[in-house]
Amino acid sequence: xxxxxxxxxxxxxxxxxxxxxxxxxxxxxxxxxxxxxxxxxxxxxxxxxxxxxxxxxxxxxxxxxxxxxxxxxxxxxxxxxxxxxxxxxxxxxxxxxxxxxxxxxxxxxxxxxxxxxxxxxxxxxxxxxxxxxxxxxxxxxxxxxxxxxxxxxxxxxxxxxxxxxxxxxxxxxxxxxxxxxxxxxxxxxxxxxxxxxxxxxxxxxxxxxxxxxxxxxxxxxxxxxxxxxxxxxxxxxxxxxxxxxxxxxxxxxxxxxxxxxxxxxxxxxxxxxxxxxxxxxxxxxxxxxxxxxxxxxxxxxxxxxxxxxxxxxxxxxxxxxxxxxxxxxxxxxxxxxxxxxxxxxxxxxxxxxxxxxxxxxxxxxxxxxxxxxxxxxxxxxxxxxxxxxxxxxxxxxxxxxxxxxxxxxxxxxxxxxxxxxxxxxxxxxxxxxxxxxxxxxxxxxxxxxxxxxxxxxxxxxxxxxxxxxxxxxxxxxxxxxxxxxxxxxxxxxxxxxxxxxxxxxxxxxxxxxxxxxxxxxxxxxxxxxxxxxxxxxxxxxxxxxxxxxxxxxxxxxxxxxxxxxxxxxxxxxxxxxxxxxxxxxxxxxxxxxxxxxxxxxxxxxxxxxxxxxxxxxxxxxxxxxxxxxxxxxxxxxx
Amino acid sequence: xxxxxxxxxxxxxxxxxxxxxxxxxxxxxxxxxxxxxxxxxxxxxxxxxxxxxxxxxxxxxxxxxxxxxxxxxxxxxxxxxxxxxxxxxxxxxxxxxxxxxxxxxxxxxxxxxxxxxxxxxxxxxxxxxxxxxxxxxxxxxxxxxxxxxxxxxxxxxxxx
Numbered sequence: 099x100x101x102x103x104x105x106x107x108x109x110x111x112x113x114x115x116x117x118x119x120x121x122x123x124x125x126x127x128x129x130x131x132x133x134x135x136x137x138x139x140x141x142x143x144x145x146x147x148x149x150x151x152x153x154x155x156x157x158x159x160x161x162x163x164x165x166x167x168x169x170x171x172x173x174x175x176x177x178x179x180x181x182x183x184x185x186x187x188x189x190x191x192x193x194x195x196x197x198x199x200x201x202x203x204x205x206x207x208x209x210x211x212x213x214x215x216x217x218x219x220x221x222x223x224x225x226x227x228x229x230x231x232x233x234x235x236x237x238x239x240x241x242x243x244x245x246x247x248x249x250x251x252x253x254x255x256x257x258x259x260x261x262x263x264x265x266x267x268x269x270x271x272x273x274x275x276x277x278x279x280x281x282x283x284x285x286x287x288x289x290x291x292x293x294x295x296x297x298x299x300x301x302x303x304x305x306x307x308x309x310x311x312x313x314x315x316x317x318x319x320x321x322x323x324x325x326x327x328x329x330x331x332x333x334x335x336x337x338x339x340x341x342x343x344x345x346x347x348x349x350x351x352x353x354x355x356x357x358x359x360x361x362x363x364x365x366x367x368x369x370x371x372x373x374x375x376x377x378x379x380x381x382x383x384x385x386x387x388x389x390x391x392x393x394x395x396x397x398x399x400x401x402x403x404x405x406x407x408x409x410x411x412x413x414x415x416x417x418x419x420x421x422x423x424x425x426x427x428x429x430x431x432x433x434x435x436x437x438x439x440x441x442x443x444x445x446x447x448x449x450x451x452x453x454x455x456x457x458x459x460x461x462x463x464x465x466x467x468x469x470x471x472x473x474x475x476x477x478x479x480x481x482x483x484x485x486x487x488x489x490x491x492x493x494x495x496x497x498x499x500x501x502x503x504x505x506x507x508x509x510x511x512x513x514x515x516x517x518x519x520x521x522x523x524x525x526x527x528x529x530x531x532x533x534x535x536x537x538x539x540x541x542x543x544x545x546x547x548x549x550x551x552x553x554x555x556x557x558x559x560x561x562x563x564x565x566x567x568x569x570x571x572x573x574x575x576x577x578x579x580x581x582x583x584x585x586x587x588x589x590x591x592x593x594x595x596x597x598x599x600x601x602x603x604x605x606x607x608x609x610x611x612x613x614x615x616x617x618x619x620x621x622x623x624x625x626x627x628x629x630x631x632x633x634x635x636x637x638x639x640x641x642x643x644x645x646x647x648x649x650x651x652x653x654x655x656x657x658x659x660x661x662x663x664x665x666x667x668x669x670x671x672x673x674x675x676x677x678x679x680x681x682x683x684x685x686x687x688x689x690x691x692x693x694x695x696x697x698x699x700x701x702x703x704x705x706x707x708x709x710x711x712x713x714x715x716x717x718x719x720x721x722x723x724x725x726x727x728x729x730x731x732x733x734x735x736x
Numbered sequence: 737x738x739x740x741x742x743x744x745x746x747x748x749x750x751x752x753x754x755x756x757x758x759x760x761x762x763x764x765x766x767x768x769x770x771x772x773x774x775x776x777x778x779x780x781x782x783x784x785x786x787x788x789x790x791x792x793x794x795x796x797x798x799x800x801x802x803x804x805x806x807x808x809x810x811x812x813x814x815x816x817x818x819x820x821x822x823x824x825x826x827x828x829x830x831x832x833x834x835x836x837x838x839x840x841x842x843x844x845x846x847x848x849x850x851x852x853x854x855x856x857x858x859x860x861x862x863x864x865x866x867x868x869x870x871x872x873x874x875x876x877x878x879x880x881x882x883x884x885x886x887x888x889x890x891x892x893x894x895x896x
Contacts, residue, residue: 152844156750177874182844185847194760215873222855225856226855227758250870254860258856286861286862286863287861287862290860291858332863332864333863335818342815342819342859342862345815385812385818389815423783424785458785459783
C-alpha cells in the first residue's frame, strides 16, 4: 500500500470512530506508531508519518514530539520530504520554540537552492514564522533575491521582506532601493509585492515616505493602465482588471497623499477617473470603489472629488447587497464629523437601515444616526430612534438608551419634550438604562417648575399601569412624594388630570412597597414618598403612620432604619416634620446626586435623628449633609 | 495583513488553520472557538463582516464549509471577500468540483495551494493560472520521490 493511501486510511478510520473515546484510542495508537517510526532510520515513509501527525494536530491533539522530525525533514534532499517538513514547521513551530532556531541554517541553504520550488518553500516558511534573529540573519539574502531572480521568486522575496520589516523595522532601509526598482516590473505578482513592501516601508519611516512621494506619478500610470486596459483574461475579475492590485495601489496612494498637497494633486485626476469608470455591479468593482472613496476622503482632495466620494457612499447605501450597505455606513461614520453636511443629505436612507434585518447593519445605522442628530432634526430623528428602541435587539438596547439620553440632553427643544422622551425610554426599555438616569431625571423634573403638575400626572398613570420597571417606579414615587398635592388637586393644564383620592395614592405606593418586583432601593423611594405625603395630605396621616411603623420591623435593614427614623419624626419631632425635614430640598439633590444612587440598597450609617431627610436619598452620613442645610430655611412642601 | 484563515464545517470541526502571526497554542484554540461560535450563530442572509476585538472578521460559507479570516482594521473587507473566493476557485480548479471531503482527505494539498496564493498574510499572486501552474509543477517534482531535488528530470522521464 502506498504510504499516501495509509494517511487517507488513517483519516478514514478516525472519522469512523463513533465516540470521542474511540477516536482518542485510534489516535493514541497511531501516534505511538508514528513515534516509533520517527525513531527508526530513514525508511521512506517519514513524510507521510509527519503528515499523519499534522492531521492529528489539527484535530486538537498534542503533536510536539514531531517538532524535531520537521527539522530533520527540512534538511532532507528530497523535495517531498522538504515540503512536508516545512509545512510541519509552519504548523508546529513558532518563533518561541527553541527548535525553530535549528531550521535557520536549512532555510539559508534552501534560499540559494537551484530549484525555485525549494527556494519558495524556504521563503514561505521564513515569512510565516521567522523570528527577529532569523530575519536579521537572512535579510541580506532576501535583498539579493529581490534584485536578481525570476518573477516567481521576486514576488515571494518582496513579501518576505515585508515580514522582516515588521519584525525588525530598522532593516527597512536595507530594502528601500530594491523596492523602488521593483515598481518597474510588469509582472502583476511582483508589482503587488512591491506595492505592499513600499506601503510597509512608508508606514514605518517618515523619511522613506517622503522619498516615495516621488513615485506617485509612476503609480498613477500603473493604475491608469489597469483601469483603461481592455479585457485581460489572466487578471480579470468580474470585468475589473486585477482588483487586488488596484486596491493596494490605491491604499499606497492614500498614504502618500495624506497631508501633502503636491502628491494629492498628482493623483486627483486618476481618482476621479476610477470613481467614475469603475463598474460596481459586482463585489470586485465595489471593492475598488470603496478603496477609492477611502483614499479621496483621506488625502487633500478637491471639494468636487469629495462630494463625488460621499455620493458614491450614498449610492452604496441603496445597494441590495448588505455587505455594501454595511461598509458604506462604516465609511460614513469615519467622515461624519468632517463632512457632516454631506452625510446629512443621506440621513433618510441611514434611518431606513435601522429597520434592516441584519444585526451588524442595525448597529452601524444606530451609530451613524446618533452622530447625525442635530438641533434641526432632533424631533423627527428622535421619533425614529424611539421606534427603533421598541424593537431593537437586546444587545443594542443599553447603547441606544444612552445615545438617546445624550442626544436629548444636547438638543431638547423644550423641557416638556425632554421629560416626555425620557419617560418614553423608561417605559420602553427602563431595564437597560444607566444608573445615573434616575437622579438626572429627578433633577430635570425639579428644574422644570411649570411642568410639575404635568409630570406627576403622567408618572402616576405610568405607576398604576406597571410597577416592574425599577427606574420608572423610583422616579414616579419620588415625584408623587414631592408633588402629591398637585396630583390630589385634580386639575392640570397640560394633560388630562386624574381624579384620585388620598387613599388611591397611598394604595399605589403601598403596592410598590409590598411587591416582590420592587428592589430594595425602590422600596426606599416608596417609603420616603409615603412619609413626605404626610405633610401634603390631610386625612390619612394615620394610615401613613401605620405603614411607617410596620416597616420599623422590616427585615431589610435599610428600610427598617428609615421607618424607625420616620416613626420618631412622628412621635418626638412632630413639630419639625413640617418645617424642614421631609420637604423637598432641591438644592441638595442638585448638589449630591450620588446620594440618590441608593440602588444597592446598602445601609449608609446615619448619625441620629436630628438630621434632615432630603427627598429620596438613602440615609445620609449626617455630618456632610448637616453643613449644607445649616440654614434650614426650607419652606413647607409645595 | 491577514492575521489568520480558518476553514470549519457547520458542526464547528476545523478543516484548515493558517496563522500569520506567532500566537501561543492555547490562544489559537480560544480564537478558533470564538470564531466558530460567532460565525455559526449568524443568520443565513447576514452581512459577511463582523468586528472582534480590534480585528475585522470576514467570512463566507461555501456549501458545508465556512471560510473565515481575521484582518487588521485598515483592510478592505470587500477585497477580502474576493480573496476568499479566489482561494475557493483555486481549490476547485485543483480538485475539480471541490467539496469538503477533498479538503479533509488532502489537507496538505489545501495548505500547499494556500501557500502559493498568500504569503505572510498578503496576496502573493493575483493570476489564477500562475498559481495553478506552480502547484502542478511542485506536484510533478514531488512525484519523483526517489531523486534528490535538482536531478535532471529528462534522465528520469526520457520521453517527456
